[in-house]
Amino acid sequence: MSGLIVIVEDEEDILELIEYNLEKEGFETVGFTSTKNVSQFLEEEKVDLLIMDRNLPGVEGSEFVAQMRDLGVETPVIYLTAKNKESDIEEGFERGGDDYITKPFNMKELVLRIKALLKRTKKDRNEGKVVYRDIILDLGSRELTIDGKNVELTKLEFDLLYTLIANQNIVLDRDYLLERVWGGDAIYQDRTVNVAINRLKEKIDPDKSKEYIKTVRGIGYTLC
Template sequence: MNATIAVVEDEEDILELIEYHLEKEGYESIGFLSTKNLSSVLEEEKIDLLIMDRNLPGTEGSEFVAALRAKGINTPVIYLTAKNKESDIEEGFVSGGDDYITKPFNIKELMLRIKALLKRTQTNTTEGCLRYRDITLNLGSREVHIEETPIDLTKLEFDLLCTLINNQNIVLSREYLLDHVWGTDEIFQDRTVNVAINRLKEKIDPDKSKEYIKTVRGVGYTLC
């Protein structure tokens, strides 16, 4: 779920510094000392952001990016460079860079620019997630994953699970669940909740090994 960031920098200690900070911030990082092998990785792996030194031996970083764009690869790029003459800045932006930072740079500023850029480009995939143990609910896409494997839930099951997660450690009565998940107007039987809970259990824990949902006899159900 975390963003994956590729870094191209020929100075090894700077590369290590950046990778260290990226991982500290929780990103996946892949370092390169040159643009060699980079193309194939960008095409095959899901890279969310590219940090590119422009003063590479051999190919100019910006030429490389221009070639990427021509191939239809639109990974956002932050340039990292010692150059700061106007013409260089311009060239960097023109060839499809999304941001630009000059050496010597403040590592914290770089991290913040990364964060800001990812926020813009990653739209809504990471936000709005509810988690419980190894279950992840994406509220926007309404996708449910258990340890990376997707699970199909109906609207009712999804809403029910949301309510349970949002009230962890609280035992929810059938009456409460009928009110909050089903809606207030119509009247249903308490049994209805049982069956819905069981169907949900069956989907999220078919082997009955995880015991996500605990039933509290005479009261209701809870997640703890």
């Protein structure tokens, strides 16, 4: 089993231990010692699982997860924490957790729970596919193939391409794309869309021979 797992743990020795063991199991890991920058990473990358401590500097782990859930982020979460009272565990699940493991913990049990949760959540995902010309977007695995070859996209790029394909006969203005793909956050501007579109074009049409995406000057973008 493979996948990208984000670990938020402020004790660096524990963080390194978890990363080492998960990478031995074939997972890709990215570690953070606080919730700072985690939201941006989740926005930009396709993350399969979040392992979250609760006793963190700044925002407490379960508060961060609750905020994330309010924004519509559905990434599965396992809490790994020293907060072990029954009320703590109930609170963790109420704040959007999918599983709860208390410290001290058994590494083998953690790995088994990760595999079980990933197997369950991947099975539950929408297995539909969206097709446009030689592009196939697999909504279940969130993978892109073009002419039978895999192309790596970030989460944001995948959502952007899906939005374009779902509205393939319509010119989408930048405000619409900002609302649908970026969630209408005021910090993002038209230039954000332009940069993301250009980056997406480079990935799906590096030699510029297929010209999937057409720029409609002064308005926005559409598929050719």
